[in-house]
Amino acid sequence: MRCPMASETSFQQEFAIEGGDFNNAGRASSRLRNILKQIGISPLVIRRVSTASYEAEMNVVLYARRGTLSFMVTPEKITIVVEDEGQGIADIGLAMQEGYSTASREIREMGFGAGMGLPNIKKNADELEISSEVGLGTTVRFSVKI
Amino acid sequence: MILKDVVEKLGLKERTASEKLAVEVNGGYASDLLSDVLANAQPGNLWVTLQVHQNVVGVAVVRELAGIVIVNGREPDEETLKRAQEEGIPIMVTSLPTFDVVGRLYQLGVSRAPGR
Numbered sequence: 001m002r003c004p005m006a007s008e009t010s011f012q013q014e015f016a017i018e019g020g021d022f023n024n025a026g027r028a029s030s031r032l033r034n035i036l037k038q039i040g041i042s043p044l045v046i047r048r049v050s051t052a053s054y055e056a057e058m059n060v061v062l063y064a065r066r067g068t069l070s071f072m073v074t075p076e077k078i079t080i081v082v083e084d085e086g087q088g089i090a091d092i093g094l095a096m097q098e099g100y101s102t103a104s105r106e107i108r109e110m111g112f113g114a115g116m117g118l119p120n121i122k123k124n125a126d127e128l129e130i131s132s133e134v135g136l137g138t139t140v141r142f143s144v145k146i
Numbered sequence: 147m148i149l150k151d152v153v154e155k156l157g158l159k160e161r162t163a164s165e166k167l168a169v170e171v172n173g174g175y176a177s178d179l180l181s182d183v184l185a186n187a188q189p190g191n192l193w194v195t196l197q198v199h200q201n202v203v204g205v206a207v208v209r210e211l212a213g214i215v216i217v218n219g220r221e222p223d224e225e226t227l228k229r230a231q232e233e234g235i236p237i238m239v240t241s242l243p244t245f246d247v248v249g250r251l252y253q254l255g256v257s258r259a260p261g262r
Contacts, residue, residue, distance in 0.1 A: 043189075043210075047208075054208045111197050119185075120185050
């Protein structure tokens with residue numbers, strides 16, 4: 001099932017993410033990845049998008065109650081928005097520093113919470129915007145040029 | 147070198163996706179930090195880790211890794227096996243520790259090479 005990009009102006013979809021649900025963690029990014037493959041996005045762009053979206057999705061699973069991952073593909077770029085209801089980030093500047101983390105011991109034992117998530121997203125994205133309100137939630141929006 | 151040769155030469159035990167052993171291994175990455183692997187492992191690399199939970203599969207899928215070697219005689223969780231089978235990610239286990247696995251991989255000529 002190939003849907004040629006040329007005639008499409010955009011393509012978008014949304015997936016739900018549940019906080020703490022490790023059984024399904026990563027599935028939204030996995031589905032996104034399959035869709036990008038089907039519409040013929042280049043492997044390098046797919047890797048950048050899926051690495052960043054996996055990190056953003058895991059942040060919801062690890063730190064929030066629930067959230068959504070939505071994406072939009074235009075002929076120029078792929079934009080991902082991961083929005084959650086959760087604890088929020090008190091100091092985004094600090095959270096962007098490699099190595100900074102508020103993760104619990106349990107999260108660290110699983111190999112997460114090394115303070116690399118947001119920096120990894122930044123590294124793979126061409127544009128990144130984070131907004132957050134403590135006690136309410138966080139929105140991470142990024143895009144990768146095609 | 148293909149994954150099947152690595153499995154044979156290191157005496158790894160296959161746990162999932164045995165049908166995928168013809169894949170080329172172009173290098174390796176050893177880490178127990180998932181974000182580190184997401185940031186630094188290259189497509190086609192073999193990943194050596196002691197993590198056994200199911201999120202290792204998601205990481206391997208995202209980074210398009212050749213497979214996962216779980217060290218120190220640890221066994222993947224039930225959910226990990228299910229997910230790896232579903233996603234077609236080969237998981238192998240060994241009683242060797244990470245240091246020894248990596249050393250032997252280097253002896254076989256599998257070193258950390260840049261991905262495609």
